[in-house]
Amino acid sequence: MKSYFIILIALALTSGLYAQKNEKELTRKEKRELKKKEDAKLSEAMAKVLSLAIDSxxxxxxxxxxxxxxxxxxxxxxxxxxxxxxxxxxxxxxxxxxxxxxxxxxxxxxxxxxxxxxxxxxxxxxxxxxxxxxxxxxxxxxxxxxxxxxxxxxxxxxxxxxxxxxxxxxxxxxxxxxxxxxxxxxx
Incomplete structure:
Protein backbone atom coordinates (compact mmCIF):
# COMPACT_ATOMS: atom_id res chain seq x y z
CA MET A 1 0.00 0.00 0.00
CA LYS A 2 2.83 2.37 0.94
CA SER A 3 4.65 1.68 -2.32
CA TYR A 4 1.46 2.40 -4.29
CA PHE A 5 1.33 5.94 -2.84
CA ILE A 6 5.00 6.54 -3.59
CA ILE A 7 4.65 5.31 -7.18
CA LEU A 8 1.68 7.62 -7.82
CA ILE A 9 3.55 10.66 -6.52
CA ALA A 10 6.70 9.72 -8.45
CA LEU A 11 4.75 9.42 -11.70
CA ALA A 12 3.12 12.79 -11.13
CA LEU A 13 6.46 14.47 -10.46
CA THR A 14 8.37 12.88 -13.36
CA SER A 15 5.78 13.94 -15.90
CA GLY A 16 6.82 17.52 -15.18
CA LEU A 17 10.49 16.77 -15.88
CA TYR A 18 9.83 15.85 -19.53
CA ALA A 19 8.00 19.11 -20.06
CA GLN A 20 10.98 21.14 -18.83
CA LYS A 21 13.20 20.19 -21.78
CA ASN A 22 11.42 22.53 -24.19
CA GLU A 23 10.74 25.24 -21.59
CA LYS A 24 13.35 27.67 -23.00
CA GLU A 25 11.47 27.88 -26.27
CA LEU A 26 8.15 28.81 -24.62
CA THR A 27 6.75 32.27 -23.95
CA ARG A 28 5.81 33.41 -20.48
CA LYS A 29 2.13 32.79 -21.08
CA GLU A 30 2.81 29.27 -22.37
CA LYS A 31 5.02 28.57 -19.34
CA ARG A 32 2.23 29.68 -16.99
CA GLU A 33 -0.30 27.48 -18.78
CA LEU A 34 2.11 24.54 -18.66
CA LYS A 35 2.68 25.12 -14.93
CA LYS A 36 -1.09 25.22 -14.32
CA LYS A 37 -1.52 21.91 -16.16
CA GLU A 38 1.30 20.29 -14.16
CA ASP A 39 -0.17 21.58 -10.90
CA ALA A 40 -3.59 20.23 -11.88
CA LYS A 41 -2.11 16.79 -12.64
CA LEU A 42 -0.26 16.74 -9.32
CA SER A 43 -3.37 17.85 -7.45
CA GLU A 44 -5.39 15.12 -9.17
CA ALA A 45 -2.82 12.46 -8.22
CA MET A 46 -2.75 13.72 -4.63
CA ALA A 47 -6.56 13.64 -4.53
CA LYS A 48 -6.55 9.97 -5.61
CA VAL A 49 -3.97 9.09 -2.95
CA LEU A 50 -5.96 10.97 -0.29
CA SER A 51 -9.20 9.26 -1.29
CA LEU A 52 -7.54 5.86 -0.99
CA ALA A 53 -6.02 6.76 2.40
CA ILE A 54 -9.32 8.06 3.82
CA ASP A 55 -11.26 5.02 2.58
CA SER A 56 -8.68 2.62 4.06
Missing part, protein backbone atom coordinates in the same frame (compact mmCIF):
# COMPACT_ATOMS: atom_id res chain seq x y z
CA UNK A 57 -8.51 4.63 7.33
CA UNK A 58 -4.74 5.10 7.12
CA UNK A 59 -4.00 8.83 7.28
CA UNK A 60 -2.58 11.58 9.48
CA UNK A 61 -3.62 15.21 9.88
CA UNK A 62 -0.33 17.01 10.58
CA UNK A 63 -1.14 20.33 12.22
CA UNK A 64 0.94 23.43 11.64
CA UNK A 65 -1.42 25.67 13.66
CA UNK A 66 -3.47 25.02 16.81
CA UNK A 67 -6.23 27.23 18.14
CA UNK A 68 -8.60 27.17 21.11
CA UNK A 69 -12.34 27.73 21.33
CA UNK A 70 -11.75 31.50 21.59
CA UNK A 71 -9.88 31.60 18.28
CA UNK A 72 -6.41 32.26 19.68
CA UNK A 73 -3.96 30.42 17.45
CA UNK A 74 -0.32 29.46 17.65
CA UNK A 75 2.03 27.96 15.04
CA UNK A 76 3.27 24.48 16.04
CA UNK A 77 5.60 21.71 14.91
CA UNK A 78 3.63 19.35 12.64
CA UNK A 79 5.79 16.37 13.68
CA UNK A 80 4.49 16.64 17.26
CA UNK A 81 0.91 17.90 16.78
CA UNK A 82 -1.32 15.58 14.83
CA UNK A 83 -4.31 13.27 14.61
CA UNK A 84 -3.45 9.82 13.24
CA UNK A 85 -6.06 7.32 12.08
CA UNK A 86 -4.85 3.74 11.68
CA UNK A 87 -7.74 1.35 10.96
CA UNK A 88 -9.76 1.13 14.20
CA UNK A 89 -7.44 3.28 16.32
CA UNK A 90 -6.92 7.04 16.63
CA UNK A 91 -3.84 8.71 18.09
CA UNK A 92 -4.33 12.34 19.15
CA UNK A 93 -1.28 14.33 20.22
CA UNK A 94 -0.38 17.83 21.36
CA UNK A 95 3.33 18.51 21.80
CA UNK A 96 6.02 21.17 21.93
CA UNK A 97 9.75 21.27 21.39
CA UNK A 98 10.36 21.65 25.14
CA UNK A 99 9.96 17.90 25.76
CA UNK A 100 8.34 18.57 29.14
CA UNK A 101 5.10 16.71 29.67
CA UNK A 102 3.60 13.32 30.45
CA UNK A 103 4.08 12.08 26.89
CA UNK A 104 7.77 12.97 26.61
CA UNK A 105 7.23 15.49 23.81
CA UNK A 106 5.91 18.45 25.79
CA UNK A 107 2.20 17.75 25.83
CA UNK A 108 -0.40 15.03 25.87
CA UNK A 109 -0.87 11.91 23.74
CA UNK A 110 -4.03 9.81 23.69
CA UNK A 111 -4.57 6.45 22.02
CA UNK A 112 -8.28 5.85 21.45
CA UNK A 113 -10.52 3.22 19.92
CA UNK A 114 -12.66 4.42 17.01
CA UNK A 115 -16.35 3.79 17.66
CA UNK A 116 -17.70 5.72 14.67
CA UNK A 117 -16.00 6.67 11.41
CA UNK A 118 -18.20 8.53 8.93
CA UNK A 119 -17.00 10.13 5.70
CA UNK A 120 -19.07 12.45 3.52
CA UNK A 121 -17.70 13.73 0.24
CA UNK A 122 -18.96 16.68 -1.77
CA UNK A 123 -18.97 15.17 -5.26
CA UNK A 124 -19.04 18.54 -7.00
CA UNK A 125 -16.03 20.09 -5.23
CA UNK A 126 -14.39 16.92 -3.91
CA UNK A 127 -14.19 18.20 -0.33
CA UNK A 128 -14.32 15.78 2.61
CA UNK A 129 -16.20 15.97 5.89
CA UNK A 130 -15.12 13.30 8.35
CA UNK A 131 -16.75 12.63 11.72
CA UNK A 132 -14.95 10.33 14.14
CA UNK A 133 -16.12 9.37 17.60
CA UNK A 134 -13.54 7.70 19.84
CA UNK A 135 -13.21 6.41 23.38
CA UNK A 136 -10.06 6.11 25.47
CA UNK A 137 -8.99 5.42 29.03
CA UNK A 138 -9.41 9.11 29.91
CA UNK A 139 -12.71 9.77 28.12
CA UNK A 140 -14.40 10.04 24.77
CA UNK A 141 -13.43 12.38 21.93
CA UNK A 142 -15.50 13.85 19.12
CA UNK A 143 -13.37 14.69 16.08
CA UNK A 144 -14.76 16.63 13.12
CA UNK A 145 -12.56 17.20 10.08
CA UNK A 146 -12.97 19.28 6.92
CA UNK A 147 -10.51 18.90 4.04
CA UNK A 148 -10.17 20.01 0.46
CA UNK A 149 -9.95 17.33 -2.23
CA UNK A 150 -6.16 16.81 -2.08
CA UNK A 151 -5.67 17.26 1.68
CA UNK A 152 -3.47 20.35 1.45
CA UNK A 153 -5.96 22.39 3.49
CA UNK A 154 -7.53 20.56 6.41
CA UNK A 155 -8.97 21.57 9.75
CA UNK A 156 -10.14 19.46 12.67
CA UNK A 157 -11.99 20.15 15.87
CA UNK A 158 -11.32 17.80 18.78
CA UNK A 159 -13.68 18.04 21.70
CA UNK A 160 -13.60 15.91 24.82
CA UNK A 161 -16.19 15.21 27.51
CA UNK A 162 -15.82 18.75 28.83
CA UNK A 163 -16.11 22.04 27.00
CA UNK A 164 -12.40 21.84 26.15
CA UNK A 165 -11.88 22.13 22.42
CA UNK A 166 -8.76 22.25 20.27
CA UNK A 167 -8.67 23.10 16.57
CA UNK A 168 -5.96 21.67 14.32
CA UNK A 169 -5.12 23.27 10.94
CA UNK A 170 -2.72 21.56 8.58
CA UNK A 171 -2.52 18.89 5.90
CA UNK A 172 -3.71 15.30 5.57
CA UNK A 173 -1.19 12.74 4.35
CA UNK A 174 -1.22 8.93 4.12
CA UNK A 175 0.38 7.15 7.09
CA UNK A 176 3.30 6.01 4.92
CA UNK A 177 4.22 9.61 4.04
CA UNK A 178 3.80 10.99 7.54
CA UNK A 179 6.78 12.33 9.53
CA UNK A 180 5.14 12.40 12.98
CA UNK A 181 6.75 11.35 16.24
CA UNK A 182 4.41 9.61 18.67
CA UNK A 183 4.91 10.29 22.35
CA UNK A 184 3.93 8.00 25.22
CA UNK A 185 0.12 7.86 25.37
CA UNK A 186 -1.88 8.39 28.56
CA UNK A 187 -2.89 5.01 29.96
Missing amino acids: QLWVLEANTLSNKYGRSVPVNSNLNFIAIEKDEAFIQLGSNSGLGPNGVGGVSVRAKINKYEVKRNEKKGNYYIHIYTSSAIGSWDIRIDSNKDGTIASATVQGNTSTRVNYQGTIVPVGQSRVYKGTPVI
Whole structure:
Protein backbone atom coordinates (compact mmCIF):
# COMPACT_ATOMS: atom_id res chain seq x y z
CA MET A 1 0.00 0.00 0.00
CA LYS A 2 2.83 2.37 0.94
CA SER A 3 4.65 1.68 -2.32
CA TYR A 4 1.46 2.40 -4.29
CA PHE A 5 1.33 5.94 -2.84
CA ILE A 6 5.00 6.54 -3.59
CA ILE A 7 4.65 5.31 -7.18
CA LEU A 8 1.68 7.62 -7.82
CA ILE A 9 3.55 10.66 -6.52
CA ALA A 10 6.70 9.72 -8.45
CA LEU A 11 4.75 9.42 -11.70
CA ALA A 12 3.12 12.79 -11.13
CA LEU A 13 6.46 14.47 -10.46
CA THR A 14 8.37 12.88 -13.36
CA SER A 15 5.78 13.94 -15.90
CA GLY A 16 6.82 17.52 -15.18
CA LEU A 17 10.49 16.77 -15.88
CA TYR A 18 9.83 15.85 -19.53
CA ALA A 19 8.00 19.11 -20.06
CA GLN A 20 10.98 21.14 -18.83
CA LYS A 21 13.20 20.19 -21.78
CA ASN A 22 11.42 22.53 -24.19
CA GLU A 23 10.74 25.24 -21.59
CA LYS A 24 13.35 27.67 -23.00
CA GLU A 25 11.47 27.88 -26.27
CA LEU A 26 8.15 28.81 -24.62
CA THR A 27 6.75 32.27 -23.95
CA ARG A 28 5.81 33.41 -20.48
CA LYS A 29 2.13 32.79 -21.08
CA GLU A 30 2.81 29.27 -22.37
CA LYS A 31 5.02 28.57 -19.34
CA ARG A 32 2.23 29.68 -16.99
CA GLU A 33 -0.30 27.48 -18.78
CA LEU A 34 2.11 24.54 -18.66
CA LYS A 35 2.68 25.12 -14.93
CA LYS A 36 -1.09 25.22 -14.32
CA LYS A 37 -1.52 21.91 -16.16
CA GLU A 38 1.30 20.29 -14.16
CA ASP A 39 -0.17 21.58 -10.90
CA ALA A 40 -3.59 20.23 -11.88
CA LYS A 41 -2.11 16.79 -12.64
CA LEU A 42 -0.26 16.74 -9.32
CA SER A 43 -3.37 17.85 -7.45
CA GLU A 44 -5.39 15.12 -9.17
CA ALA A 45 -2.82 12.46 -8.22
CA MET A 46 -2.75 13.72 -4.63
CA ALA A 47 -6.56 13.64 -4.53
CA LYS A 48 -6.55 9.97 -5.61
CA VAL A 49 -3.97 9.09 -2.95
CA LEU A 50 -5.96 10.97 -0.29
CA SER A 51 -9.20 9.26 -1.29
CA LEU A 52 -7.54 5.86 -0.99
CA ALA A 53 -6.02 6.76 2.40
CA ILE A 54 -9.32 8.06 3.82
CA ASP A 55 -11.26 5.02 2.58
CA SER A 56 -8.68 2.62 4.06
CA GLN A 57 -8.51 4.63 7.33
CA LEU A 58 -4.74 5.10 7.12
CA TRP A 59 -4.00 8.83 7.28
CA VAL A 60 -2.58 11.58 9.48
CA LEU A 61 -3.62 15.21 9.88
CA GLU A 62 -0.33 17.01 10.58
CA ALA A 63 -1.14 20.33 12.22
CA ASN A 64 0.94 23.43 11.64
CA THR A 65 -1.42 25.67 13.66
CA LEU A 66 -3.47 25.02 16.81
CA SER A 67 -6.23 27.23 18.14
CA ASN A 68 -8.60 27.17 21.11
CA LYS A 69 -12.34 27.73 21.33
CA TYR A 70 -11.75 31.50 21.59
CA GLY A 71 -9.88 31.60 18.28
CA ARG A 72 -6.41 32.26 19.68
CA SER A 73 -3.96 30.42 17.45
CA VAL A 74 -0.32 29.46 17.65
CA PRO A 75 2.03 27.96 15.04
CA VAL A 76 3.27 24.48 16.04
CA ASN A 77 5.60 21.71 14.91
CA SER A 78 3.63 19.35 12.64
CA ASN A 79 5.79 16.37 13.68
CA LEU A 80 4.49 16.64 17.26
CA ASN A 81 0.91 17.90 16.78
CA PHE A 82 -1.32 15.58 14.83
CA ILE A 83 -4.31 13.27 14.61
CA ALA A 84 -3.45 9.82 13.24
CA ILE A 85 -6.06 7.32 12.08
CA GLU A 86 -4.85 3.74 11.68
CA LYS A 87 -7.74 1.35 10.96
CA ASP A 88 -9.76 1.13 14.20
CA GLU A 89 -7.44 3.28 16.32
CA ALA A 90 -6.92 7.04 16.63
CA PHE A 91 -3.84 8.71 18.09
CA ILE A 92 -4.33 12.34 19.15
CA GLN A 93 -1.28 14.33 20.22
CA LEU A 94 -0.38 17.83 21.36
CA GLY A 95 3.33 18.51 21.80
CA SER A 96 6.02 21.17 21.93
CA ASN A 97 9.75 21.27 21.39
CA SER A 98 10.36 21.65 25.14
CA GLY A 99 9.96 17.90 25.76
CA LEU A 100 8.34 18.57 29.14
CA GLY A 101 5.10 16.71 29.67
CA PRO A 102 3.60 13.32 30.45
CA ASN A 103 4.08 12.08 26.89
CA GLY A 104 7.77 12.97 26.61
CA VAL A 105 7.23 15.49 23.81
CA GLY A 106 5.91 18.45 25.79
CA GLY A 107 2.20 17.75 25.83
CA VAL A 108 -0.40 15.03 25.87
CA SER A 109 -0.87 11.91 23.74
CA VAL A 110 -4.03 9.81 23.69
CA ARG A 111 -4.57 6.45 22.02
CA ALA A 112 -8.28 5.85 21.45
CA LYS A 113 -10.52 3.22 19.92
CA ILE A 114 -12.66 4.42 17.01
CA ASN A 115 -16.35 3.79 17.66
CA LYS A 116 -17.70 5.72 14.67
CA TYR A 117 -16.00 6.67 11.41
CA GLU A 118 -18.20 8.53 8.93
CA VAL A 119 -17.00 10.13 5.70
CA LYS A 120 -19.07 12.45 3.52
CA ARG A 121 -17.70 13.73 0.24
CA ASN A 122 -18.96 16.68 -1.77
CA GLU A 123 -18.97 15.17 -5.26
CA LYS A 124 -19.04 18.54 -7.00
CA LYS A 125 -16.03 20.09 -5.23
CA GLY A 126 -14.39 16.92 -3.91
CA ASN A 127 -14.19 18.20 -0.33
CA TYR A 128 -14.32 15.78 2.61
CA TYR A 129 -16.20 15.97 5.89
CA ILE A 130 -15.12 13.30 8.35
CA HIS A 131 -16.75 12.63 11.72
CA ILE A 132 -14.95 10.33 14.14
CA TYR A 133 -16.12 9.37 17.60
CA THR A 134 -13.54 7.70 19.84
CA SER A 135 -13.21 6.41 23.38
CA SER A 136 -10.06 6.11 25.47
CA ALA A 137 -8.99 5.42 29.03
CA ILE A 138 -9.41 9.11 29.91
CA GLY A 139 -12.71 9.77 28.12
CA SER A 140 -14.40 10.04 24.77
CA TRP A 141 -13.43 12.38 21.93
CA ASP A 142 -15.50 13.85 19.12
CA ILE A 143 -13.37 14.69 16.08
CA ARG A 144 -14.76 16.63 13.12
CA ILE A 145 -12.56 17.20 10.08
CA ASP A 146 -12.97 19.28 6.92
CA SER A 147 -10.51 18.90 4.04
CA ASN A 148 -10.17 20.01 0.46
CA LYS A 149 -9.95 17.33 -2.23
CA ASP A 150 -6.16 16.81 -2.08
CA GLY A 151 -5.67 17.26 1.68
CA THR A 152 -3.47 20.35 1.45
CA ILE A 153 -5.96 22.39 3.49
CA ALA A 154 -7.53 20.56 6.41
CA SER A 155 -8.97 21.57 9.75
CA ALA A 156 -10.14 19.46 12.67
CA THR A 157 -11.99 20.15 15.87
CA VAL A 158 -11.32 17.80 18.78
CA GLN A 159 -13.68 18.04 21.70
CA GLY A 160 -13.60 15.91 24.82
CA ASN A 161 -16.19 15.21 27.51
CA THR A 162 -15.82 18.75 28.83
CA SER A 163 -16.11 22.04 27.00
CA THR A 164 -12.40 21.84 26.15
CA ARG A 165 -11.88 22.13 22.42
CA VAL A 166 -8.76 22.25 20.27
CA ASN A 167 -8.67 23.10 16.57
CA TYR A 168 -5.96 21.67 14.32
CA GLN A 169 -5.12 23.27 10.94
CA GLY A 170 -2.72 21.56 8.58
CA THR A 171 -2.52 18.89 5.90
CA ILE A 172 -3.71 15.30 5.57
CA VAL A 173 -1.19 12.74 4.35
CA PRO A 174 -1.22 8.93 4.12
CA VAL A 175 0.38 7.15 7.09
CA GLY A 176 3.30 6.01 4.92
CA GLN A 177 4.22 9.61 4.04
CA SER A 178 3.80 10.99 7.54
CA ARG A 179 6.78 12.33 9.53
CA VAL A 180 5.14 12.40 12.98
CA TYR A 181 6.75 11.35 16.24
CA LYS A 182 4.41 9.61 18.67
CA GLY A 183 4.91 10.29 22.35
CA THR A 184 3.93 8.00 25.22
CA PRO A 185 0.12 7.86 25.37
CA VAL A 186 -1.88 8.39 28.56
CA ILE A 187 -2.89 5.01 29.96
